[in-house]
Amino acid sequence: MLEVKNLVVEFSTGNRGEKVHAVSDISFIVNEGETLGVVGESGCGKSTTGRAIMQLVKSTSGDVVFDGVSLAGLSGSELREVRTQMQMIFQDPISSLNPRRSVRDIVAEPLLIWKRGTTEQVYEKVDRTLELVGIDPIRAAESKPHQFSGGQCQRISIARALMLDPRLLICDEPVSALDVSVQAQVLNLLESLKKQFKLTLIFIAHDLAVVKNISDRVAVMYLGRICELAPSDAIYSQPKHPYTKLLIDSIPIPDPTIETRAIETLGEPPSPIDPPTGCRFHPRCPLATDICRSEQPQLTETSLGHLVACHHPLG
Amino acid sequence: MSRDEFLRIEDLHTSFKTGRGIVRAVDGVTLSLARGESLGIVGESGSGKTVLARSIMGLLPPRATTRTGKIFFNGEELTAMDSERLRDYWGAQIAMVFQDPMTALNPVMKIGRQVTEHMIHHMNVDRDNAKQIALKLLTEVGIPEPGKRFDDYPHQMSGGMRQRIMIAIALACGPSLLLADEPTTALDVTVQAQILRLLAEQRAERNMSMILVTHDLGVVASNTDRVAVMYGGRIMETAKTASLFANMRHPYTKALFDSIPNLKNPSHTELTVIPGRPPDLVNPPPGCKFAARCDYATDQCRSEEPTLQTDGDTEHSFACWHPVGVRGKAGVSNA
Numbered sequence: 001m002l003e004v005k006n007l008v009v010e011f012s013t014g015n016r017g018e019k020v021h022a023v024s025d026i027s028f029i030v031n032e033g034e035t036l037g038v039v040g041e042s043g044c045g046k047s048t049t050g051r052a053i054m055q056l057v058k059s060t061s062g063d064v065v066f067d068g069v070s071l072a073g074l075s076g077s078e079l080r081e082v083r084t085q086m087q088m089i090f091q092d093p094i095s096s097l098n099p100r101r102s103v104r105d106i107v108a109e110p111l112l113i114w115k116r117g118t119t120e121q122v123y124e125k126v127d128r129t130l131e132l133v134g135i136d137p138i139r140a141a142e143s144k145p146h147q148f149s150g151g152q153c154q155r156i157s158i159a160r161a162l163m164l165d166p167r168l169l170i171c172d173e174p175v176s177a178l179d180v181s182v183q184a185q186v187l188n189l190l191e192s193l194k195k196q197f198k199l200t201l202i203f204i205a206h207d208l209a210v211v212k213n214i215s216d217r218v219a220v221m222y223l224g225r226i227c228e229l230a231p232s233d234a235i236y237s238q239p240k241h242p243y244t245k246l247l248i249d250s251i252p253i254p255d256p257t258i259e260t261r262a263i264e265t266l267g268e269p270p271s272p273i274d275p276p277t278g279c280r281f282h283p284r285c286p287l288a289t290d291i292c293r294s295e296q297p298q299l300t301e302t303s304l305g306h307l308v309a310c311h312h313p314l315g
Numbered sequence: 316m317s318r319d320e321f322l323r324i325e326d327l328h329t330s331f332k333t334g335r336g337i338v339r340a341v342d343g344v345t346l347s348l349a350r351g352e353s354l355g356i357v358g359e360s361g362s363g364k365t366v367l368a369r370s371i372m373g374l375l376p377p378r379a380t381t382r383t384g385k386i387f388f389n390g391e392e393l394t395a396m397d398s399e400r401l402r403d404y405w406g407a408q409i410a411m412v413f414q415d416p417m418t419a420l421n422p423v424m425k426i427g428r429q430v431t432e433h434m435i436h437h438m439n440v441d442r443d444n445a446k447q448i449a450l451k452l453l454t455e456v457g458i459p460e461p462g463k464r465f466d467d468y469p470h471q472m473s474g475g476m477r478q479r480i481m482i483a484i485a486l487a488c489g490p491s492l493l494l495a496d497e498p499t500t501a502l503d504v505t506v507q508a509q510i511l512r513l514l515a516e517q518r519a520e521r522n523m524s525m526i527l528v529t530h531d532l533g534v535v536a537s538n539t540d541r542v543a544v545m546y547g548g549r550i551m552e553t554a555k556t557a558s559l560f561a562n563m564r565h566p567y568t569k570a571l572f573d574s575i576p577n578l579k580n581p582s583h584t585e586l587t588v589i590p591g592r593p594p595d596l597v598n599p600p601p602g603c604k605f606a607a608r609c610d611y612a613t614d615q616c617r618s619e620e621p622t623l624q625t626d627g628d629t630e631h632s633f634a635c636w637h638p639v640g641v642r643g644k645a646g647v648s649n650a
Contacts, residue, residue, distance in 0.1 A: 041503035042474075149592055179359035179530065181589035184574035188586055206503070213576035213584060232582040250508040252533030254575060256556045268475050268506055 001200055002030040002053070002168060007062035009048050013273060021272050022048040024224040025062070027299075030168070035194065035201040037215030037232060039208055039247070043272055044221040046204045050170045053202070054088050055079055066168070084114065087161035091173035093153035094145055103140040103148065103156055104130070110163040129159045133189060151182035155189065162197065169194075170202045175210060187214055208251055212236055217305075220244045223272055223280040226299055230306040238315055240308040243281045279311065287312045320387075321524055322348040322371070322492060327384035329363075329370045336597040340366040342548035344384075345623075350491070353518060353525040355539035355556065357532060359571075361593050363548040364528045368494045371526070372411055373401050388492065407437040410485035414497035416477035420469040427465035430483050437488045449487065456483045456513055475506035479513070486517060493518070496528045511538055532572060536560060544568045547594045547604030550623060554631035564626070564633040564640045567605045603636070611637040 009023040023045040030036045038046045051057045053064050055071055064071045066082060074082065090096045097106055104126055111122045127137035133155040135148075145153055154174060161169060171190070175183040191214065194201055205211050211218055212232050219229045220241065228241040239245040267284055270276055279297050282288040291311050299309040329341040341363045348354050358364040369375050370382055373393065386393045388409065393401065413419040421429060430452065431445035440448070446465070453461035456479040469477055478498065485493060495514065499507035515538060518525050527539055535542050536556065543553040544565065552565040563569040573587035591608040594600055600607060606616040615636050623632040627643025 041505065151592070181359060181571060181574045182592070184576075184586035184588045185590075187576070188588060191583065191585070207576075208504070209576040209578050212578060212582050213580070213586065215582060236578060246505055248578070250504045251578065252507075252511070252531065252537055253578075254532040254536045254560070254572065256536040256560050258537075268473055269503075 001032040003065040005063045008060045010060045034216045037211035037218040038204045039211045040221035045224040084164040086168040087166040088170040089157045097145040133159045240313040320347045321350040323387040325385040351522045353539045355535035355542040358545035362545040406433040407488045409492045410490040411494040412498045493525045552633040562640045564638040
């Protein structure tokens, strides 16, 4: 359904010739009806990838193909047409809603812009969708976003994203600003809406446990590259990239009887302005050898559906 | 006050005046902490955990805040001191590490000066000696090449490095109590693991007590001796960390734990949800603050506020009329 081909996104830092290598040559596909999780730490390029798929940032090279249509070559109006099929929800639910309009109008806006139906039909659909995400339509008609909590605003964003009956929903850290009890409500809501509307999801987050729970497959990113891509249960039970293993071992487990696993201190991710040569993880990798420092490993399939970019994959 | 009660908080209430009315952010908290012990305070946004930590430190805006109750530190009553006397405690005996290392550090002051500043103030050392101590400290907290970093400004460092600097500043005068308010929440998970390990090492080495404020039950499990779970400004449950995780007695603790996605479960496992939202602390409901969201709530819960009680295990108390879990020490026989 969606194919990302050799996507590269670079930003200029303002200093002459200096560039942030946000996304460096990544390729993957998303199948109809699946949830692809994208996980990684800050600066790994996961959000930029989401935005580049939506064409919200200009890619330096590479292409995004949605339903056989290459998005890179589209004109503004063609792109707007395609974007009705793909919608995005963001991390901060309150600032992504217009503070001066009523919530019911915010949710109705996409339908009014695209002139989908009469005013009556539009608001009938708005109210139905608001009910579905657990927001009282009467309150929505008379309230502005700031009168709702963070979790409710995220529900409102989801309702708005569903208005044009999209097929692909890109969720960029949709629950990281929420408390765990509210996070669970929003995650369950996304799962049930996905079934009901036969949605395809790209779920971008830094929290591995959240990503594992919602995804069918997971892509782990590090400094602009995908280092591992596999079915979500496999990636957690048998991580093959040392970075994936480090990420999993770093998660604090809510069980005091489990000894914290000793993790070798490996410093912090380097700057994406001047990424390391070869494998970008090599300065922090306990298994790194000369080949890792000089040659960039390619993402290859080591077992069915399990792809890893490493010269010395685990297990 | 017994000798092992290094810090004792008695019936602390902290409230703020806001446009909407008085917010009772901390509403009757009693706690104690032994020397060298690590206490986790867990709760969601608005539970009062940060206000509690700041109340201990006396770091709340005096005009809009009312604080009642008593806080004893090492036998001295902090709540009876003026800010002049408190200054001898701040930074020297009680230090704090905040969530956001960017805003907590002075952006226009060199790192070195920020680390040495209160050593010079509190410990009566001269600039050169302070620098020697600071360089040693920066090495201990894992800053590579501290000599070069000494003259850097905060913006030249990563978030993890800045948090290490914050910890170095907090440790500089050898405090006996460290208040860490979400010290790793702004950091990436691999860096969080390093910072938590650093805090544990330093605590053991210095026999320092620590209050670790966090929303993350995972962080609490591996880094504390005891836990207090807060909700709506009150402590709902407190116990030794091992007992709490083995036998959760308060329905809120259990619900909070169950709503976290567990890595052990296969993907697409449905999460347990706590319906509704936290109480409005301007007009708190009568009775138990969690009653409106609780599966076990009865009329008694909605009218009468439960107080902390024990039941079999004297070190495990909970404020609930209908506790869940197992009575007594069941479930921790091997702990």
